Amino acid sequence: xxxxxxxxxxxxxxxxxxxxxxxxxxxxxxxxxxxxxxxxxxxxxxxxxxxxxxxxxxxxxxxxxxxxxxxxxxxxxxxxxxxxxxxxxxxxxxxxxxxxxxxxxxxxxxxxxxxxxxxxxxxxxxxxxxxxxxxxxxxxxxxxxxxxxxxxxxxxxxxxxxxxxxxxxxxxxxxxxxxxxxxxxxxxxxxxxxxx
Amino acid sequence: xxxxxxxxxxxxxxxxxxxxxxxxxxxxxxxxxxxxxxxxxxxxxxxxxxxxxxxxxxxxxxxxxxxxxxxxxxxxxxxxxxxxxxxxxxxxxxxxxxxxxxxxxxxxxxxxxxxxxxxxxxxxxxxxxxxxxxxxxxxxxxxxxxxxxxxxxxxxxxxxxxxxxxxxxxxxxxxxxxxxxxxxxxxxxxxxxxxxxxxxxxxxxxxxxxxxxxxxxxxxxxxxxxxxxxxxxxxxxxxxxxxxxxxxxxxxxxxxxxxxxxxxxxxxxxxxxxxxxxxxxxxxxxxxxxxxxxxxxxxxxxxxxxxxxxxxxxxxxxxxxxxxxxxxxxxxxxxxxxxxxxxxxxxxxxxxxx
Numbered sequence: 001x002x003x004x005x006x007x008x009x010x011x012x013x014x015x016x017x018x019x020x021x022x023x024x025x026x027x028x029x030x031x032x033x034x035x036x037x038x039x040x041x042x043x044x045x046x047x048x049x050x051x052x053x054x055x056x057x058x059x060x061x062x063x064x065x066x067x068x069x070x071x072x073x074x075x076x077x078x079x080x081x082x083x084x085x086x087x088x089x090x091x092x093x094x095x096x097x098x099x100x101x102x103x104x105x106x107x108x109x110x111x112x113x114x115x116x117x118x119x120x121x122x123x124x125x126x127x128x129x130x131x132x133x134x135x136x137x138x139x140x141x142x143x144x145x146x147x148x149x150x151x152x153x154x155x156x157x158x159x160x161x162x163x164x165x166x167x168x169x170x171x172x173x174x175x176x177x178x179x180x181x182x183x184x185x186x187x188x189x190x191x192x193x194x195x196x
Numbered sequence: 197x198x199x200x201x202x203x204x205x206x207x208x209x210x211x212x213x214x215x216x217x218x219x220x221x222x223x224x225x226x227x228x229x230x231x232x233x234x235x236x237x238x239x240x241x242x243x244x245x246x247x248x249x250x251x252x253x254x255x256x257x258x259x260x261x262x263x264x265x266x267x268x269x270x271x272x273x274x275x276x277x278x279x280x281x282x283x284x285x286x287x288x289x290x291x292x293x294x295x296x297x298x299x300x301x302x303x304x305x306x307x308x309x310x311x312x313x314x315x316x317x318x319x320x321x322x323x324x325x326x327x328x329x330x331x332x333x334x335x336x337x338x339x340x341x342x343x344x345x346x347x348x349x350x351x352x353x354x355x356x357x358x359x360x361x362x363x364x365x366x367x368x369x370x371x372x373x374x375x376x377x378x379x380x381x382x383x384x385x386x387x388x389x390x391x392x393x394x395x396x397x398x399x400x401x402x403x404x405x406x407x408x409x410x411x412x413x414x415x416x417x418x419x420x421x422x423x424x425x426x427x428x429x430x431x432x433x434x435x436x437x438x439x440x441x442x443x444x445x446x447x448x449x450x451x452x453x454x455x456x457x458x459x460x461x462x463x464x465x466x467x468x469x470x471x472x473x474x475x476x477x478x479x480x481x482x483x484x485x486x487x488x489x490x491x492x493x494x495x496x497x498x499x500x501x502x503x504x505x506x507x508x509x510x511x512x513x514x515x516x517x518x519x520x521x522x523x524x525x526x527x528x529x530x531x532x533x534x535x536x537x538x539x540x541x542x543x544x545x546x547x548x549x550x
Contacts, residue, residue: 069342
């Protein structure tokens with residue numbers, strides 16, 4: 001039965017991945033992308049790796065997609081359609097995709113995968129111990145490095161959101177007028193650069 | 197994977213006699229899914245009735261009392277009426293997303309119901325990451341609100357959807373962190389094990405001070421996450437019409453409506469499981485009758501639902517900035533401090549256990 005579920009998931013993922021890059025409505029492609037991500041979560045569930053599946057749902061489906069939808073809601077009107085890229089560009093992109101697919105296929109098919117006989121579910125406790133263990137094979141160093149990186153990103157985000165110089169007095173202009181310009185610019189950027 | 201009551205054994209042998217063993221698994225899963233769907237759709241309808249009765253009680257009215265005994269079938273009649281209504285929509289709406297949006301909400305809330313242990317044996321899916329799965333699922337529902345608001349091509353709906361997005365993303369943090377505080381006590385994310393731990397005292401008693409703080413934060417942010425009053429700027433009638441579902445009619449509107457009430461039940465059910473011992477009876481008075489667990493679970497859950505309705509008819513609606521201030525400047529710092537406090541209490545073994 002698992003084989004059929006896998007094929008159904010794979011079909012959903014491939015179809016919505018293609019739809020995601022070929023749709024001309026921005027929000028629709030985001031929703032197709034969401035289906036791809038949910039499909040990946042489904043495959044993790046099928047592999048009995050529940051923790052990773054839930055992470056996939058929370059971080060990608062619940063977090064990143066919601067943020068993308070948010071930014072689309074801010075910059076995109078319902079009547080707008082993305083422009084179609086030039087033919088030469090499309091051919092180059094198709095070639096690059098085919099080469100990438102070829103590399104992946106040859107790697108996957110040249111490697112002999114062994115079928116596991118016993119499925120072991122990794123519990124949250126195991127992950128926690130592995131993350132904090134200082135012994136060989138422990139992940140304490142990357143864990144701490146990532147937490148410092150996240151802290152730096154948070155501070156950076158606050159500084160960027162505050163705008164210009166945070167140490168000086170804020171300018172006298174009303175913030176509403178000021179915010180409109182970057183949004184406009186972002187809209188143009190999205191329209192011109194996000195092409196198929 | 198599925199419950200092992202005596203009745204399910206009977207059904208299992210009956211299904212096995214009808215078809216080959218390979219198909220039985222799928223058939224039984226389908227049957228359980230159908231039963232859950234039916235039961236919780238009806239439960240959602242009765243929650244609507246309960247809301248109306250409670251509202252009437254708070255406002256010294258009688259409430260619905262015409263259809264059936266004490267108006268028991270009022271909401272069922274309403275649902276039948278909604279079924280027969282025409283499905284309207286705006287002309288320039290993005291039809292695909294417009295039609296898709298209600299299903300995101302209703303599916304995500306129905307998926308969450310699968311993991312609750314209603315009694316010792318009545319649990320459809322005992323996943324080992326229980327609580328985390330619930331948080332993950334509940335983070336998907338907001339997509340339906342955002343899509344519905346945007347694709348109906350109506351500025352009030354869009355504003356409602358944006359507000360909902362801001363609100364849900366902010367308050368999800370508090371829900372997650374307050375549940376995490378309780379996970380420090382249980383040491384497991386699996387819902388059946390969380391209940392097992394509570395056999396020596398409900399968690400709200402075991403964890404005393406930080407647990408009570410966590411419970412208060414959980415109820416506040418849970419109410420906000422389901423977009424209910426006093427946090428219902430999403431559908432503030434005086435400002436936005438009906439908010440993100442302004443353009444929906446008939447059954448699609450009913451999906452939004454039902455999802456809101458089922459979400460409320462889910463928040464209450466998580467609260468029951470994590471803080472109040474789930475299906476465990478108080479002081480173990482009905483330990484010898486296991487099927488009474490369902491009764492205790494529902495009793496506690498409905499008490500919490502009543503608490504949320506009480507909020508609704510007691511507090512005035514917050515402004516958007518007040519809402520965000522409450523979350524980011526008060527609840528979140530208190531919550532982080534509370535986790536440290538709980539960690540110290542667990543570390544020094546200051547928990548109360550019977």
